[in-house]
Amino acid sequence: MKVITGTVVRGKVDLPPEALVDGTPVAVLAPGADAPVQLSPAEESELEAAVNELRAGRFVDGEDLLKELRRRSHG
Numbered sequence: 001m002k003v004i005t006g007t008v009v010r011g012k013v014d015l016p017p018e019a020l021v022d023g024t025p026v027a028v029l030a031p032g033a034d035a036p037v038q039l040s041p042a043e044e045s046e047l048e049a050a051v052n053e054l055r056a057g058r059f060v061d062g063e064d065l066l067k068e069l070r071r072r073s074h075g
Contacts, residue, residue, distance in 0.1 A: 004016070004019045004020065006019070013026075013028060
């Protein structure tokens, strides 16, 4: 799983050409125009720490997580 940013152009999300291959399923999260995202200082610190963990390579791949959850639910 990865996070990619893009821009809406004529009702479609425009991403860098190399970002995803055709047919890749995606989920889109968008802030409301009337409700910008505002974080408390504690939330900002938590987000910054999480980003640093990701940059350091300390995370569980989304597909691996789903496989593990499925294994646990059937086992």
